[in-house]
Amino acid sequence: MTERLLVGIDAGLTNVKAAAFDLEGREIAVSSLATPGVSPAPDREEQRHDDLWETVADVVSRLLREDAVDPTAVAGVGVAGHGHGLYALDADGEPPRRGIKSTDSRAAEIVDDWKRDGTLEAVREKLGWEPFGADPLSLLAWVKREEPETYAAIDRVLFCKDVVRHRLTGRVCTDEMEASVFPDSGGTDASDVFGELGLEACADVLAPVVSSTASCGTITAEAAAKTGLPAGVPVATGLHDVGACAFGAGATRPGSGVVIVGTWGQSIGVRQSPAPATEPGLSRRYLDGWLTYRGNRSAAACVDWFVEECCSDWQREATERGLDEYALYDEKVADVSPGSDGVLFLPYLRGSVANPNARGGFYGLRMDHTKAHMLRAIYEGVAITQCDALRELVATDELSDVRLTGGGARSDVWCEIFADVLDARVSTPDSTEVGARGAALCAGVAVGCYEDATEAADRAVSVGTEYDPSRAARYRSVRDRFDRVRTALEPTWVA
Structure with a gap:
């Protein structure tokens, strides 16, 4: 009998990936393509629903053409995607406009207005979190002001992964985690919150909610023809x-x-109950508990920007030597001491969630500094920002373990820096495609391969490399200097 496989689809901001896993969580094959998108104006990032679906279908069909993957062995499919942003359907099930990604900042002015007139504070007390420039509520307000015909046509609000799942199954729904962005998901009076925001017409636009680890439909014949997935395979929310x-x-x-x-970048803490509204971060329902997380709008993106703009020779060298790009970058920064010999980098190339007008940049450069100093400073600036956020979400002495994921976790040097800055042992999971694996595990629970989410994680996830802090004392002084420079520059951050 062919061993059963689980497929996870991860529609991220940079890449759309599909991966097949066995029931022990081992990665059998992966397929990836760049995420489609358009930028109609500065600080605006959009995505056509059709383009997203075509990319997903292409990625999945490539995966299923791999010799190691038998399509008939696929027991279930799960879907993940970037959160926030705004994806909508009209009453006919068609998108009234392009989807808006979570890297978009068009609604920042509206959020500023809400802050000035007290609306933001009032809404935070009711929601448990504060709207920002790319969340569905502020973007709905922008659409109402700038595109009233589109606003009037919105019948259902989805999230990125829901668009994909809608095309796979024909079912319009979302999960508890995404739904907890909306006020009525946590017992809050939805009409009251939407009234505060001037969005009374949107009080019931959220798609129906289905558990993340439940089947919400099956692969349709049309989706099967596009992707190669067998028709009738269950799809988890x-x-x-x-x-x-x-x-x-x-x-x-x-x-x-x-x-x-x-x-x-995201810093995440798993909790038994939601964080109080007075604490930083966003609390969302998650499996049998809650997640509190705080974002950094540009993490590995800072490295990509720097290398593309300043280090094309490194990219060529990695290709010529057949090296993973992060393995080459580790070679380049290996001889640079902690603290980058005085160079600091503020990683706010897309602003910050708290302040869309925040700006990034280098500070402390001298003539004797090199590109390697600058790259290590980027590693350190991102690590300081994300570790500070994690400390705000979960006290260091309450952390049972810390896992590093994402493309940046391919860098041993960067992982070591995170351990040093956090002053705690950190580890990397045994798979690089953890988002796709998380989606696949949702499918595994949905079809009965695992009893529940905890059993799925215990069985299918193991630790890869562990990193112990060895330069924590040195990084305390680097963090202090980083904080002083950031505080001094904040008054210059204007629109």
Whole structure:
């Protein structure tokens, strides 16, 4: 009998990936393509629903053409995707406009207005979190103001992964984690919150909610023809990619921490109950508990930007030597001491969640500094920002374990820096595609391969490399200097 496989689809901001796993969580094959998108104006990032679906279908069909993958062995499919942003359908099930990604900042002015007139504070008390420039609520307000015809046409609000699952199954729904962005998911009076925001017409636009680890439909004949997946295979509702990465990294118990070093950076703490509204971060329902997380809008994206703009010779060298790019970068920064000989980097190339006008840049450069100093400073700036966020979400002495995931976790040097800055042991999961694995594990629970999420994680996730802090004392002074420079520059951050 052919061993059963689980397929996870992860529609991220940079890449769309599909991966097949066996029931022990071993990665059988992976397929990836760049995420489609358009940028109609500065600080605006959009995606056509059709383009997203075509990319997903292509990625899945490539996966299933791999010799190691038998399509008839696929027992279930799960889906993850970037959170926040705005994807909508009209009453006919068609998108009234392009989807808006979570890297978009068009609604920042509206959020500023809400902050000035007290709306933001009032809404935070009711929601438990504060809207920002790329969440569905602020983007709905922007659409109402700038595109009233589109606003009037919105019948259902989805999230990125829901668009994919809708095309796979024909079912319109979302999961508890994504739904907890909306006020009525936590017992809050939805009409009251939407009234505060001037969005009364949107009080009931959220798609129906189905558990992340439940089957919400099966692969349709049309989707089977596009993807190669067998018709009738169950599809799990899945998770926002932050939750999928946490699940795929094995973090299901309270006290677990996860740091995602991806295009966005995310610092995540698993909790038994939601964080109070007075605490930082966003609390979302997650499996049998809650996640609290805080984002950094540009993490590994800072490295990509720097290398593309300043280090094309490194890219050529990696290709010529057949090296993973991060293995080459580790060679380049190996001789640079902690603290980058005085160079600091503020990783706010896309602003920050708290302040969309925040700006990134280098500070402390001298003539004797090199590109290697600058790259290590990027590693350190991102690590300081994300470790500070994790400390705010979960006290260091309450962390039972910390897992590092995302593309940046391919760098041993960067992982060591995270351990040093956090002053705690950190580890990397045994798979690079943890988001896709988290989505696949949702499918595994949905079809009965695992009893529950904790059993799935315990069985299918193991630790890869562990990193112990060895330069924590040195990094305390680097963090202090980073904080002083950031505080001094904040008054200059204007629109």
